[in-house]
Amino acid sequence: MLSAMILAMPTFGGIDLGGTKIQAVIADDEHNTLGSARRPTPTGGGPADVAREMEIALRDAAKAAEIEPSELAGVGVGSPGTIEHGEVTSARNLPGWEGVFPLAATLQAALGCRVAVGNDVQVATDAEFRLGAGRAYESLLGVFWGTGVGAGLILDGKSWSGLGGAGEIGHIVVEIDGARCTCGRRGCVEAYAGRGAMEIHARKLQEKGRHTDLFKLMKEHERTRLTSGIWERALDQEDKLATELIERAVGALGAGIASAMNLLDVEAVIIGGGLGVRLGHPYAKRIAKAMGPHLFADERPPHVHVAALGDLGGAIGASLLLRPVA
Numbered sequence: 001m002l003s004a005m006i007l008a009m010p011t012f013g014g015i016d017l018g019g020t021k022i023q024a025v026i027a028d029d030e031h032n033t034l035g036s037a038r039r040p041t042p043t044g045g046g047p048a049d050v051a052r053e054m055e056i057a058l059r060d061a062a063k064a065a066e067i068e069p070s071e072l073a074g075v076g077v078g079s080p081g082t083i084e085h086g087e088v089t090s091a092r093n094l095p096g097w098e099g100v101f102p103l104a105a106t107l108q109a110a111l112g113c114r115v116a117v118g119n120d121v122q123v124a125t126d127a128e129f130r131l132g133a134g135r136a137y138e139s140l141l142g143v144f145w146g147t148g149v150g151a152g153l154i155l156d157g158k159s160w161s162g163l164g165g166a167g168e169i170g171h172i173v174v175e176i177d178g179a180r181c182t183c184g185r186r187g188c189v190e191a192y193a194g195r196g197a198m199e200i201h202a203r204k205l206q207e208k209g210r211h212t213d214l215f216k217l218m219k220e221h222e223r224t225r226l227t228s229g230i231w232e233r234a235l236d237q238e239d240k241l242a243t244e245l246i247e248r249a250v251g252a253l254g255a256g257i258a259s260a261m262n263l264l265d266v267e268a269v270i271i272g273g274g275l276g277v278r279l280g281h282p283y284a285k286r287i288a289k290a291m292g293p294h295l296f297a298d299e300r301p302p303h304v305h306v307a308a309l310g311d312l313g314g315a316i317g318a319s320l321l322l323r324p325v326a
């Protein structure tokens, strides 16, 4: 009887497609995680190879949850790039993804259930709004501090994506003619705070003779990139260069988020992303402090929280795509 009831409950899949990893979850109607699986994102090939890895990750998660993918009520996907009708265009950080790829249709055929695709940052923001650190608010800004810096917006209880390009907080200019950004422009928040830009900067400074243990730690931990964990270790060891670069990032985030607040005046800021979640509350506090001097309505600053759903937030958010708002 009990198992029949469990089977009758709709079960959903969620996949977070990131530049370095693919995270899949299976969740029940009450958002409990029944199974999860993670695979590295392919570094070569093209969109079809990425879709194949996503299918495997979802199948692994379903296996852990003891359910067949075809029995799922649906699978949601959070993807970088521009999303229109389940098609994904120019997804940065993914191999060979310059053109349009029908991701929803491809996965739907492979998994035998409905698939919906949304923007990765927006679905993670929705997850925090509906289930995480943003539950108490009607309007908020989710800031995801990782390889790049992205944001999702909830205004009066609804997602806001503009004409499709809203939330690019990483490309708010904090210094005219400033540091070169990975987007090709200058002085963007991401040029100072994106993990990708910070790694390039750290390497240049080391080549110029500055001492840092960042790259030594990277090798010791068998990483090919300066991951959030490597930055955290370097900070714990009081590595001078790492501390300086993180302080510079916090300053840029503070100025960028405060500028967004001066325009939007929403109730809360939720800090997520690889670095945001890893560095956690003490750094969210530092970002709030760095916002202070730039806030126009400084007598009532917004609430600043760390994303509560952590690493699984993106995949859980994706699983919400096919569910009506409660």
Ligand SMILES: [Zn+2]
Pocket (backbone or CB within 6 Å): 170, 171, 181, 182, 183, 184, 185, 186, 188, 190, 191
């Ligand atoms: Zn930029």
